[in-house]
Amino acid sequence: MNDADGLQVERCVACHKDSPRVTAVEQAKLLSAIPGWAVVREGDVARLRRVFPFGAYRQALAFTQRVGEIADVEDHHPVVLTEARRVTVTWWTHAIGGLHRNDFIMSAKTGTVFEEVVAGERETGKSR
């Protein structure tokens, strides 16, 4: 499957402490498929993080809600920081203390949700 096209339609697999972290080579390849995301290290744990800007708080809140919904579907939960005009989303896999392919899948899905929320807002704006 082509990562750039396909990552966002993949499903998460169940994870346990022996699940594989992505290798450095896989990480570089997967990162190129999720523009805007960066690997950040906190307390020795690699995580994927992206800041999403919004023109209005209700958009930021709608985004947070939809990210939460896709998270619950996959039973894989990010940390989401919701502020007045931006939302910061962080994905990593607690069970392995680092990054699993699941995290890249969820980051890709999160990017799609962002595009949908912003497009939805444009649509709403037009109809007014």
Place this chain on the structure above:
Amino acid sequence: MNDADGLQVERCVACHKDSPRVTAVEQAKLLSAIPGWAVVREGDVARLRRVFPFGAYRQALAFTQRVGEIADVEDHHPVVLTEARRVTVTWWTHAIGGLHRNDFIMSAKTGTVFEEVVAGERETGKSR
């Protein structure tokens, strides 16, 4: 108005950079009306913070959503950190770089939202 009873039904007033911070005496009195909240200092700015625990992610997400809705009604926006089983809410007034009575009002309202979300969950649980 009795702070313990009335804070949560007060409305926020419009704030500008010359609006008054709460005094130390007011702060102590107002804090006693919002159990669970603590004053934290970050970069010289006092803020009100409380961590809300949840048994399930969908509860945490519902809480985040409802806190966002009351924030938008009052046009006063917190920072909300949504994790798998807990939500951390932080209120302060950017315009004055500290705490305004508005922040205590919003903290009281946030506490009520928490009680409602938890009570709603119990109700849902019963009906299953």
